[in-house]
Amino acid sequence: MTEGEDMQKILEVKGLKKIFYKNKVPFVAVNQVSFDMVAGECLGLVGESGCGKSTIAKIITHLTPPDAGSVLLDGTETLYKKGKKERELYTKIQMVFQSPQDSFDPRCSLGDGIMESMRNRGFRKAQATERMYELLDMVELEREFALRYPHEVSGGQCQRAAIARALAPEPRLIICDEATSALDVTVQAQMVKLLQRLQKERRLSLLFICHDLALVQALCDRVLVMYKGSIIEQGIPDEVILHPQKEYTKMLVDSAF
Amino acid sequence: MREKKIVKDYTKQKMLVFGVLVGMVILIALFAPYLTSYDPYEQDLGNALLPPGKEHLLGTDRYGRDMLSRVMVGAQSTIFSALLLVVVITVMGSMIGIICGYHGGKLDVFLMRLSDIFLAFPGMVFAIAVASVMSGGIFNAVVALACIxxxxxxxxxxxxVMAIKNMPYIEAAKLSGSGTLKIIRKHILPNIAGAIVVTAVLDIGTMIMEIAGLSFLGLGATPPTAEWGSMMSNGRSMLQTSPWVILAPGTAIFLTVMIFNLAGDTMRDILDPRQRKG
Structure with a gap:
């Protein structure tokens, strides 16, 4: 994908900051992070564990409040919204979590989990069920899985269901927070293929948070490298991997290949 | 060569047995007025303090009232007030717990410090104080015990709630557009109900004893209401001359508490296998 002025910006993150306090000692998890995403883009966000990647995802999805900064979706501020406005946000942004089994209620079937967002938006039961089956087809999961519980399916199958759930409100942006990290390598490859296909078919924007540069290279149009809460390098994955500018990026590249 | 014994798991059979026993106790209490052969409140001074025999299976008390009838009718007030008490404290306590655990913040600090105060106090002493301020009556005894x-x-x-509120599935529910109330009702309550129900069932026995205890002290059921605690209290001066007057309600308490506790234990084994004893 080429950068252009006419490309519509879907997400603008500006000066995001988050400080955690542990025993009253401040720890800057996210420090002045700014980046943009254009519609249909797949943006990779790499960095080691604890560098603040997931915190950024949680701030964008309102699961954690930031200490400073703003997040614009289609040019409108999304932060500091409550109630109905906040719920509207979740029809545009969805997230796929790291551990698939933990992201489904152990006492609800996968189908119920996928239908929850539709039921909340006032779909009738029959309508929601039909749409849920379509979503299962889309993520190449057999329809009988709707009745299974999270502990009865494999990690890969569960993550497919999680992707189906994320697709249910027809969002424009999906954040994958280490969505492939808990899966083994062959399943990872299937998952990347699935995400690639869905992204093309539905013109989705993907924010792909990951610590594996190879996966990012395979999937993303652009990559941001994060280190200790700040973005230290960004560019096209091939270039970043071949000509890393920063010492940390070199180290990351060396350990991945 | 030593043969290794395979111990069969009898949990389900145990649950059935204790479930039936609990059911029987509750049914007896429920239909006590129709099952008794004597009026539990009718005095017959000519037949006072009769020992257990053909006419009166458990003897009579000092007013000539049939002990068996009184124990059966007494089951009603003792067991049902204990059940009411357990339901009240379970609903009230878990509502406060959910608010504290899910909401956090200053309200949580305030309510938890308040509960610390209650927990730091000897419970029965506090219940006696509350019950005596409210001047007796079995309903007031229930209120007093609920307070503590x-x-x-x-x-x-x-x-x-604190353990599961940060689970990804709660976050996923939020992302699905579910509001706080729906998340609590659909995702939090079903996942914590097991532990609460087990605690509640295990507490029924304790609550029967505490209600009987308050009544024994004259702060629960008022005479002439048949209630196990007050019946024991009435009979305590005759322990040496006519022991059946105190033994009948005492045994009733003992058996009922045991049945409820064993049922609770088995229920815990089924609902919460992690806490199982070896």
Missing amino acids: SWPKYARITRSQ
Whole structure:
């Protein structure tokens, strides 16, 4: 994908900051992070564990409040919204979590989990069920899985269901927070293929948070490298991997290949 | 060569047996007025303090009232007030626990410090104080015991809620557009209900004893109401001359508490296998 002025910006993150306090000692998890995403883009966000990647995802999805900064979706501020406005946000942004089994209620079937967002938006039961089956087809999961519980399916199958759930409100942006990290390598490859296909078919924007540069290279149009809460390098994955500018990026590249 | 014994798991059979026993106790209590052969309140001074025999299976008390009838009718007030008490404290305690655990913040600090105060106090002493201020009556005894018993449930529920409220599936529910109430009702309550129900069932026995205890002290049921605690209290001066007057309600308490406790234990084994004893 080429950068252009006419490309519509879907997400603008500006000066995001988050400080955690542990025993009253401040720890800057996210420090002045700014980046943009254009519609249909797949943006990779790499960095080691604890560098603040997931915190950024949680701030964008309102699961954690930031200490400073703003997040614009289609040019409108999304932060500091409550109630109905906040719920509207979740029809545009969805997230796929790291551990698939933990992201489904152990006492609800996968189908119920996928239908929850539709039921909340006032779909009738029959309508929601039909749409849920379509979503299962889309993520190449057999329809009988709707009745299974999270502990009865494999990690890969569960993550497919999680992707189906994320697709249910027809969002424009999906954040994958280490969505492939808990899966083994062959399943990872299937998952990347699935995400690639869905992204093309539905013109989705993907924010792909990951610590594996190879996966990012395979999937993303652009990559941001994060280190200790700040973005230290960004560019096209091939270039970043071949000509890393920063010492940390070199180290990351060396350990991945 | 030593043969290794395979121990069969009898949990389900045990649950059936204790379930039937609990059911029987509750049914007897429920239909006591229709099952008794004597009026439990009719005095017959000519037949006072008869020992157990053909006419009166458990003897009579000092007013000539049939002990068996009184024990059966007494089951009603003792067991049902204990059940009411457990339901009240379970609902109240877990509601407070959910608010504290899910909401957090200053309200949580305030309610938890309040519960600390209650927990730091000897419970029965506090219940006696509350019950005597409210001047007796079995309903007031229930209120007094509810005042001191809710913190335990609030604590258990709060810790359970705190343990699961940051699970990804709660976050996923939020992303699905579910509001706080729906998340609590659909995703939090079903996942913590097991622990609360087990605690509640295990507490029924304790509550029967505490209600009987308050009545024994004259702060629960008022005479002439048949209630096990007050019946024991009435008979305590005759322990040496006519022991059946105190033994009948005493045995009733003992058996009922045991049945409820064993049922609770088995229920815990089924609902919460992690806490199982070896």
